[in-house]
Amino acid sequence: MLWMDALLDAQKVIELDSLSYLGYHLKHAALHGAERYDEAIETFQTMLSILDNAPDVQTRNLRQEYLRPSEVERAIRRVIDARLDNAPLRVLDTNTGLLCDRETQIDAFKISTQYKELVSSTITHADLHIERIEEVVGREGAAAAGYPGKAWSDTCCIDKSNNVEVQESVNSMFVWYHHSALTIVYLSDVPPSSKSGALAKSAWNTRGWTVQEFTAPKVILFYQSNWTLYRNDRTPNHKDSVEIMHEIKDATGIDRPAVAAFRPSMNSARAKLHWASTRVTTRQEDIAYSLFGIFGVRLPVDYGEKQDKALGRLLQEIVARSGDISSLDWVGTSSEFNSCLPASITSYEAPPFQLPSLTEDEIQSSISSLRKTAAADFASNLYTRLRNTSIPRFAAQRLHLPCIAFNVTEIRRRVGSPTPESHLMYRVKADGLHDLLITTAETLVTFWPARPTEQQFLFLRPWDRSLLELPDFAEFPEPSDRGDDTESEEDYGTPPSSPSDDWSGGSPIKQGMSELESRALRLLVRLGQPFSAFLLAQQRSGEYKRIATDHDIIGQVQDVVSVGDSMDIRTIEIL
Numbered sequence: 001m002l003w004m005d006a007l008l009d010a011q012k013v014i015e016l017d018s019l020s021y022l023g024y025h026l027k028h029a030a031l032h033g034a035e036r037y038d039e040a041i042e043t044f045q046t047m048l049s050i051l052d053n054a055p056d057v058q059t060r061n062l063r064q065e066y067l068r069p070s071e072v073e074r075a076i077r078r079v080i081d082a083r084l085d086n087a088p089l090r091v092l093d094t095n096t097g098l099l100c101d102r103e104t105q106i107d108a109f110k111i112s113t114q115y116k117e118l119v120s121s122t123i124t125h126a127d128l129h130i131e132r133i134e135e136v137v138g139r140e141g142a143a144a145a146g147y148p149g150k151a152w153s154d155t156c157c158i159d160k161s162n163n164v165e166v167q168e169s170v171n172s173m174f175v176w177y178h179h180s181a182l183t184i185v186y187l188s189d190v191p192p193s194s195k196s197g198a199l200a201k202s203a204w205n206t207r208g209w210t211v212q213e214f215t216a217p218k219v220i221l222f223y224q225s226n227w228t229l230y231r232n233d234r235t236p237n238h239k240d241s242v243e244i245m246h247e248i249k250d251a252t253g254i255d256r257p258a259v260a261a262f263r264p265s266m267n268s269a270r271a272k273l274h275w276a277s278t279r280v281t282t283r284q285e286d287i288a289y290s291l292f293g294i295f296g297v298r299l300p301v302d303y304g305e306k307q308d309k310a311l312g313r314l315l316q317e318i319v320a321r322s323g324d325i326s327s328l329d330w331v332g333t334s335s336e337f338n339s340c341l342p343a344s345i346t347s348y349e350a351p352p353f354q355l356p357s358l359t360e361d362e363i364q365s366s367i368s369s370l371r372k373t374a375a376a377d378f379a380s381n382l383y384t385r386l387r388n389t390s391i392p393r394f395a396a397q398r399l400h401l402p403c404i405a406f407n408v409t410e411i412r413r414r415v416g417s418p419t420p421e422s423h424l425m426y427r428v429k430a431d432g433l434h435d436l437l438i439t440t441a442e443t444l445v446t447f448w449p450a451r452p453t454e455q456q457f458l459f460l461r462p463w464d465r466s467l468l469e470l471p472d473f474a475e476f477p478e479p480s481d482r483g484d485d486t487e488s489e490e491d492y493g494t495p496p497s498s499p500s501d502d503w504s505g506g507s508p509i510k511q512g513m514s515e516l517e518s519r520a521l522r523l524l525v526r527l528g529q530p531f532s533a534f535l536l537a538q539q540r541s542g543e544y545k546r547i548a549t550d551h552d553i554i555g556q557v558q559d560v561v562s563v564g565d566s567m568d569i570r571t572i573e574i575l
Contacts, residue, residue, distance in 0.1 A: 006030035021050045021059070028123075037116035041069050044123060065124050072122045076115070079133045080106055086179040088172075089165055090157050091150040099157065105150070114139070152176060154209070170301045173209075174264060174293020177216035185213065185222045192224045199230060199244065200251035208281035208290040214248065215262040216293065264296030266318050270326035270352055277349040285310040287345050297321075311345060312337025316394045323391045325401075325462045326352070329532055331550055333441075339546040340399050340534070340574050353552040355530050366525040367518075375524065375561050376517050382527075383520035385569050387468055398543065398573050401462055404527075405568040406430040406555070408457035408535075410448040423550055428535065430459045432566030434556050438535060440549045445537075456538040459555055460572065461531050469519050528560040536574065543573045 007030040013023035024047035031040035051063035090101045100108070109115050118136050122128055158169045177183055190198045199222060204210055214220055219237045222230035222244065235241040245256040254275055272294055281287045285303055288310035292299060297317050302310070312335050315327050328340050332347035342348070358366075370379070389402040410429040414437065423439045426446070430436075436459075447453035533555035536544040557563050 003030050003034040006033065019050060019054075021047045021054070021062070024050065028120075032117075032120050035113070035117070037113070037120045040120045041116065044120070045069060067123060067125060067128060069119050072119050072128070075122075075128060075130070076118065076133055076137070077106075079130065079137050080109070083134075083137060086175055088152040088157060088176050089168060090159075091152050092157060094149050094151050100150070109137075152180070166303075167301045170289050171292055171298045174212045174216045177212060177293075178218070180217055181219065183213065183217035183220045185210075185220060186227070187222060187230065188225050190224045190230065192226045192228050194224065194231075196231065196243065197247060197250075200247045205248075205251045206279055208276060208279040208287045211252075211275055211279065211290060212293050215254070215259060264293060266295050266297075266322035266324055268326070269295070269318050269322070269324045270329055270348065273327060273345065273348040274351060277345050277347075279345075287311070288314045307345070308335050308343045309337050311335065311343075312341050312397070315341050316397070316399075319392050319399070320394045323465065325392060325464060328462060328534075329353075329552075331552060332548065334546060334548040338394075338397050338399055338575065339548070340401070353532060353554060355532070355554070358525065358529065363522060363525050366528075367521045370521055370524060370561070373561065376521065378561060378564055379520035379524040380516060382564065382567075382569075383468070383516065383523050386463065386523070387465075387470075389463055389465075389569065390571055391465075392462075398575060400571050400573055401460075402571045403460040403462050403569075405570055405572065406433050406459040406461075406566060407568070408459060411444050411446050411457060412448060413446050428457075428459070430555075432557050432563030433459060433533075434558060436533075436553060436555060438547075438549050438553055439551060440547055442547055444547065458536045458538075458544065458572070459533045459553075460536060461533055461555065463569075467523055467526055469522060524560055528557060530554050530556045536572065539575060541575075543575045545575050 007027060010023055010026035010030050013020070013026060015023075017023070024043055028040050028044045028047060031037075031043055045068075048063065048066060048068060051060060051066070054060045054063075084102055084105075087102075090099055091105065092098070093100050114136050118133065122133075154169070154173070159165045185204060187199065187202045187204055189204075190202050199205070217239075219239070221238050222233075224230050230238070230244065233241050233244060235244075238244045239256075239260050242256075245259060248259060249255050252275060272291070275294075276287060276291055279287065281290060283303060284307040285301075285305055287307055289301055291314060295314070295318055297314065299313055299317060316338070318327055319325060329352045330342045330347040331350060333343045335341040335343045370376075386404075390400070392402060393400050408428060408430045410427075412427050414425045414427050422441050424441075424443065425437060425439045426444055428436045428438060444457075445453050445455050531554070533553040535547040535549070535553060537547055538544050557567075
């Protein structure tokens with residue numbers, strides 16, 4: 001064998017001069033070629049020792065070309081640690097059936113042939129290629145099917161008695177699913193003879209944690225009770241199966257694009273809360289914890305706090321960090337955490353009230369009418385005031401909410417109308433708004449001009465900055481900010497073709513109308529449309545609480561220009 005001849009030649013060189021590094025260099029190469037990696041590494045370390053202690057400077061300088069095996073091992077460990085950042089804390093070894101924590105996995109890798117070959121072959125600085133290390137680390141343990149030989153299941157791979165592990169697992173589970181090579185969903189209640197629609201009826205679709213089980217992974221396969229593929233669908237990735245994704249949409253309301261390429265974010269918070277609104281979890285707090293990954297947040301886990309507080313902390317984080325107030329759109333029972341938030345996820349089951357939308361032609365027609373009434377100055381002033389409002393924020397569970405407030409002038413009990421036994425109906429009047437009827441489980445103070453009350457009530461329109469129709473400056477960075485001269489407009493979308501085409505909410509500015517005037521008048525038109533309103537009652541401390549109702553409160557101003565003085569733009573502190 002060639003490696004044996006090479007080894008004998010190396011041994012002869014060593015015998016001629018045992019203080020020369022050359023013989024050990026040749027011996028290392030021969031042993032490495034023979035895949036005797038332990039001996040090769042040991043021989044290489046002997047060679048380094050000889051170089052370190054060489055009597056002449058020239059030979060000692062050669063040592064600078066080489067790496068110690070310990071240096072290579074540290075580089076490998078850095079790659080392993082980076083990979084394990086996106087891996088579960090412990091996994092199930094599919095070959096042995098044993099649970100392995102991270103150190104056990106690392107120890108098993110370090111005694112593998114792949115690891116020793118990597119250490120033995122990386123002897124010079126030029127050999128230290130991180131890409132090669134990452135390839136070997138990623139390839140280690142791969143099974144014949146092309147998936148890693150390690151599996152994870154929350155039922156057996158989380159030490160529930162370890163609070164630190166539970167915290168990390170709950171906050172990282174979405175990431176683990178996302179970086180998995182394959183996610184398998186076992187449908188124990190779907191027999192092999194099932195027809196189309198069985199997946200939609202499975203109990204799997206009713207559990208809270210399963211939302212992230214099918215949104216996070218890149219590759220997912222559904223298996224029936226006998227461990228055959230669902231509907232014998234052999235699509236390599238069931239996210240690419242039109243039939244299966246159609247079933248999931250029917251069952252969950254989540255369409256295929258969202259499932260196929262989901263990314264955690266706080267955008268469209270109300271829609272994501274709706275996904276979870278009919279789901280259940282064994283521990284009531286888990287209905288909120290299971291959504292951490294969906295929204296891309298990391299929060300403390302505190303079993304025993306109950307759903308009310310767990311959900312409140314999550315919604316507080318969403319509103320405060322994103323400015324998205326869609327999660328305030330609900331009907332039901334107020335949370336003790338904050339009256340503007342619901343006590344239960346079920347309050348999002350009903351889709352948000354679909355307010356009527358205007359076509360661009362209708363908007364332009366209304367703008368033309370407003371310009372004839374000299375409303376431009378009023379609109380510009382209103383626009384500027386609303387643009388300068390602060391963003392919503394929470395402090396000590398109090399919501400500081402920018403809004404347009406309308407003073408309530410009358411609340412009268414209305415009897416004889418069909419309402420739930422636990423609810424009362426009231427007719428409410430407010431300055432500048434059309435009269436409203438509301439039903440609520442709370443008993444309200446009734447008053448009218450002839451019978452006033454010291455307690456103040458307000459209708460408010462939570463302020464949504466999207467109505468300003470401001471461009472997203474981050475979408476079109478300046479060329480100098482791109483950092484790559486090869487990038488094109490397609491990398492960022494298509495910017496306006498010229499200054500004269502600058503946009504105002506998707507519509508070019510009309511000739512003779514400034515950008516500000518155009519946006520301001522468009523805003524004024526939209527403020528005249530129906531909106532989702534909150535009813536607030538002032539407390540003795542001066543702050544306000546939201547009055548929960550069993551139906552959406554849809555307000556509408558009588559005339560947006562004439563009632564301008566009735567619109568109080570302010571930030572209200574809500575308990």
